[in-house]
Amino acid sequence: MAPRVLVSDKLSETAVQIFRDRGVEVDFQPNLGKDKDKLLEVIDQYDGLAIRSATKVTEKIIAAASRLKVVGRAGIGVDNVDIPAASKKGIIVMNTPFGNSITTAEHAIAMIFAVARQIPAADASTQAGKWEKSRFMGVEVTGKTLGVVGCGNIGSIVAQRGVGLRMRVIAFDPFLSQERATQLGIEKVELDDLFKRADFITLHTPMTDKTRGMINKDALAQMKDGVRIVNCARGGLIVEADLAEALKSGKVAGAGIDVFETEPATESPLFGIENVVCTPHLGASTTEAQENVALQVAEQMADYLTRGAVSNAINMPSITAEEAPILTPFVKLAECLGAFAGQVTEEAISSVEIVYDGLVSDMNTKALTSAVLAGLIRSQVADVNMVSAPIMARERGIQITEAKRDKSGVFDSFIKLTVVTEKQTRSVAGTVFSDGKPRFIQIKGINIDAEIGEHMVYTTNNDAPGIIGLLGTVFGKAGVNIANFQLGRNRPGGDAIALLYVDSPVSNEVLDEVRAHKEILSAKPLKFDIPPVA
Structure with a gap:
């Protein structure tokens, strides 16, 4: 049976014809997106939903979409799509980031x-x-x-x-x-x-x-x-x-x-x-731009529904079905490594080096590199995805190098990211344990074993007595519960780091109190796309 797509916002006839030419059945109802009750009533009949900004793809709509496999947004903004709900149900959300x-x-x-x-x-x-x-x-x-x-x-x-x-x-x-x-x-x-x-x-x-x-x-x-x-x-x-x-x-x-x-x-x-x-948000409002994004989203959705090809997905990398079970945990690790570097780096990045060590070097490292870059850039560009991230990195003149090598340490596989700015070089490495959870194993050349959580705090300090007590006292007074606390140092009395996995975000006021200590060099809040433990 041919896949079926609902077009619930205004797309051009040329875009609608692309679906038909690719063997996809199309139901073109350009005003349906404004009627949320009617959309809720019929959404379970479709494999794909093509939208602009009028249609609101809410959690309720997604829950009713028993057949839905893909939502395609003709344009860059996906504020009108509940991406977490779509991801949880396995629905791919695509956009067209460069059409306008x-x-x-x-x-x-x-x-x-x-x-x-x-x-x-x-x-x-x-x-x-x-x-x-x-x-x-x-x-x-x-x-x-x-x-x-x-x-x-x-x-x-x-x-x-x-x-x-x-x-x-x-x-x-x-x-x-x-x-x-x-x-x-x-x-x-x-x-x-x-x-x-x-x-x-x-x-x-x-x-x-x-x-x-x-x-x-x-x-x-x-x-x-x-x-x-x-x-x-x-x-x-x-x-x-x-x-x-x-x-x-x-x-x-x-x-x-x-x-x-x-x-x-x-x-x-x-x-x-x-x-x-x-003007009333006319930035993307030209005939050419509206046509470009409409044609692009139709091509992307048709390619996915008929051939399984994934392009410009917000919530899914370009990974084949055969690769997914093994690669997906390393994709999450790669995103976390990039997100860490992106959140602690404030200067312009000139180059990025990614080392794949051990078994991971034989995987689809192109997808992993895209995941690293997406995590790295997302702290500044919220709309980035794994397809657009390499393009954005090139636009900014960031040099990207990959290196693959045989197992060189105690871990069967690990990924190491090194980011070079005009002022400094910083590195972070991580691996995936047998439970499928990503972990940091090295930061700034200092070995550490830290579980990655949704909310974390990263501190750098001089290796001196009292740091553990300081952090525990300040966080405890603020009502912040520490789920996990990992420390590392390069030598006694030298440079030290701490990674705290906390149950809730930490305010700047609390961090300022930490930063005021004479031995603390920096304290940064971190956020990762890791679901909290129930």
């Missing part, structure tokens, strides 16, 4: 011009029968400094367009290498430096815990008087009330806002302020 990059970049450039020349307000004034030529005095972009925050796929296109407009382009991105910056013809800077120097600031970074509210009162205070800010990325990157205050005071001369803290945005502190250009 040029469109979004062009919208940002359009917003820069609109704000620089006050085009929307001038248009409204002129069409109202006024002739306020002196009111709409603009500024040239030529020769101005453009600050690009986030220089990945979209940001790098904006940077190139800025160079073409004869702007001085500076960029901040934790993963941007000096080599990639040179290739783009731009200057790589720290974020504070960008805030101080830029005449125009454009945001192209994803929403993470580190980037949420990054444009706030403190950040705005660092900027030039008369700076202009454009956001075509994510609404929550800007504290709208703080930006509104800066616009009213004249600190910020103008803003182009395509995304909002709450969408649809029926009200905002930014509405009604002079020289604020607002």
Whole structure:
């Protein structure tokens, strides 16, 4: 029996035809996604569900989807899909991460011009029968400094367009290498430096815990008087009330806002302020982009349903059915190694070396390397998956090398990750025990045996008496239960590390108390995609 796909949002007829051409039966109901009750009623009839943003694939929908094997999102954002629920039920969630990059970049450039020349307000004034030529005095972009925050796929296109407009382009991105910056013809800077120097600031970074509210009162205070800010990325990157205050005071001369803290945005502190250009999340809204992502998602879903090929999966690596039982635990280990390095590394990464030792060297190391890179980049780019991670790493100029070798130690298999930045080199190694659980076995060259949990804390310190007592006392006072506590050192009185597996997240206030101890060099919270023990 041919697989059956429901298209519940608006996709083009060309995309629908791709399913038919690949032998997939299609039920094209582009308005069904808005009727959650009807979707719930019929979802058990389909093997695949193709959506845009209108359809909400909730836990309730997934529970009712007895046949569903794959959800395909035409676009990058998957906020409307309950990915944990889908993963638990074995449903693959795919997106199309690169189909609308040029469109979004062009919208940002359009917003820069609109704000620089006050085009929307001038248009409204002129069409109202006024002739306020002196009111709409603009500024040239030529020769101005453009600050690009986030220089990945979209940001790098904006940077190139800025160079073409004869702007001085500076960029901040934790993963941007000096080599990639040179290739783009731009200057790589720290974020504070960008805030101080830029005449125009454009945001192209994803929403993470580190980037949420990054444009706030403190950040705005660092900027030039008369700076202009454009956001075509994510609404929550800007504290709208703080930006509104800066616009009213004249600190910020103008803003182009395509995304909002709450969408649809029926009200905002930014509405009604002079020289604020607002659009309703149009970054990806061109005919070309919408067609590109529609065709791409149809091809990906059809390939999976008819041939088992997995592309751009959010929650599954590209692994064959034969490999899965053996490889999957090492995929999780690889992700954890990358996630550890990504969360403790704050400088731009120039190169990554991955060593596969023992039996793991004979496995599908391409999938494992993708898992390492996904874990590494995910701390900065939330939408990354195992297919897009190598592309994103290359875009940032990160050199990636793999080495395979026969068993060289006590473990039958282990993976070692070494990350090189402009300031330092750090390494972490891990293995999978017979219970299938990943473990860290070495950090910074220091041997350790640490179970990996959802919430952890990593400290580096001088090897001195009292560290165990300090951590136990501070965490105990804060009500944080320590499930596991592992220590290591390179020599007596030398460098030491500790890994604590805790039952709940640890606040910055608690960590600040730890950091205040004279022997503590650093204390970082870590989070891993490991289900908590029931």
